[in-house]
Amino acid sequence: MSLALVTSSEKTTFAQAVASLRALTRDDLGRMDQEIMMRMDSPVAMIPDLAGHLINAGGKRLRPMLTLSAARLFGYRGGHHILMAAAVELIHGATLLHDDVVDASRLRRGTKTANVIWGNKESVLVGDYIFSRAFELMVSAENLRVLKILSHASSVIAEGEVLQLATQKNLQTTREMYIDVINAKTAALFAAATHTGAIIASAPQREEVAMEAFGRDFGIAYQLVDDALDYTGFEGKLGKTVGDDFREGKMTLPVILSVASADAEERQFWQRTIADGQQADEDFAVACEIMVRHDAVGKTLALAGQYADKAIANLSSVPATEDTEALRTLVQTSLSRAN
């Protein structure tokens, strides 16, 4: 069992770890929120309305906190990390808006999605606006290296989203293709978030590289847990619904592992429900049962543990500050988080 999995059995929850990191970065987060509100202001009322719904609706601000804490742990005293954090959060927000259109999602963080309230067209166009403003914002920091990293990350994210769509309902999808998808659609932005924080703070080359690797490995671990939770998480008042990935025919690791171990009957089940997209109400429960049989969720979480260990190992090369400690706890607790 991975070190991170063992350590995460301590009492601290993921929500508490997020709260600790938020307490450390509170002032910066407040300034970031102001920056975002200013950038989302527009005489076209639909823009601040829809963007406000997206940005204020209970998001954890996980990615911008990575940027802020990465800059803080190298003792950064300037203000450009606020701009970078805002850009990272806006890129993430624009991606969420378009994702929800593409997946026809109806609920996010317990709230109706923008595509349900305003419509698909509105979400596509306001997403484009948010994305453009993110670029405008990062250009204003006048740091070409950081611009290269964030603009490249955006391309990689979009490429990952297209790859995910292309592998949807395709039972031939391999574990390697899946890792490519989550590396692109999730880990690229986590990596850019921590990397740019370190760069803005003029971290030494070796530590800058360590922070990039930390973000990337944490991102992969985070998405692996997310994909496991879609088959095990509780569907409470808060949080997203479970079973979304199954209904959309997404080839996440729990499905890939189950298909790889399937007997003839199970194979037929996956063919019908995922490849052919013919699902009855009880099929999600059957899918969960099959996964238990092959320990597919357990194996997914074990892989997440390995990436979490790698992420945490990277932190040993950077200054040991309260931010570093908060990031370590964040990664550890993320493995046992609820949906």
Next chain:
Amino acid sequence: MSLALVTSSEKTTFAQAVASLRALTRDDLGRMDQEIMMRMDSPVAMIPDLAGHLINAGGKRLRPMLTLSAARLFGYRGGHHILMAAAVELIHGATLLHDDVVDASRLRRGTKTANVIWGNKESVLVGDYIFSRAFELMVSAENLRVLKILSHASSVIAEGEVLQLATQKNLQTTREMYIDVINAKTAALFAAATHTGAIIASAPQREEVAMEAFGRDFGIAYQLVDDALDYTGFEGKLGKTVGDDFREGKMTLPVILSVASADAEERQFWQRTIADGQQADEDFAVACEIMVRHDAVGKTLALAGQYADKAIANLSSVPATEDTEALRTLVQTSLSRAN
């Protein structure tokens, strides 16, 4: 009658003017196409497939030719105008992909749209990819001023698209709101295209400003003609369909002018067809008849002529080269172009 309208009665057609400009910029356009193909390369096959369909399907390359000729007319000898032109064309391409999804368009330049061939989800995500790659490309030119102009133009375009959506089916839309929409959704990119060309070529301040204004006024004139053509253009084998704006309830100037002059019966007609979106097959012909009655298309073209005159007047402040002359002819002939 405007000078541009008079001059455009000469024999040169818009297609010939485009061909002349293309001949002047041929080498640069070829290098731009290579740059674009390289940037659209991806192991995710859907990306080069869909992007290739969009970019190679008979586009005029109008906007990048503006950048290239603007740089040329100031004697630019470097290579960065190629990158700027490619970025401008990719921003335009991403916008087209999302526009076609939002408008549920089925035909563009006589070819099936990407959303019809690949699907809406695919068009949204590949549009995001193209947009991100455009930013990555312009960052590679390492010119912060140009980056500010192009990233701001992108925000303005997206804001204009949202405003257009918000005014759709709204008979209260004023002429001023309409000018705001076309200034944002079309003229902002024309202006950024000519402006960045001049900047890259280190044009003197006054001439740089003149090129920005040239692009902006031409962009407004161009969109006014486009919106007039939707009620008068021939629906041939090539080109887009007429009546699209009417069917989508878009509040373009021909409709705004017709509503302003409407008697009670006509008012009812616009209420039913545009505001309530209840249209029968014969309604488009009726709309065209009403517009003839009030000379709504003629007045739209007259306004286009005024903006074309302003655009051309700006060219008198910049060096008189063969590129300058080609741009002048382009603007003049654009007023009498076919759909």
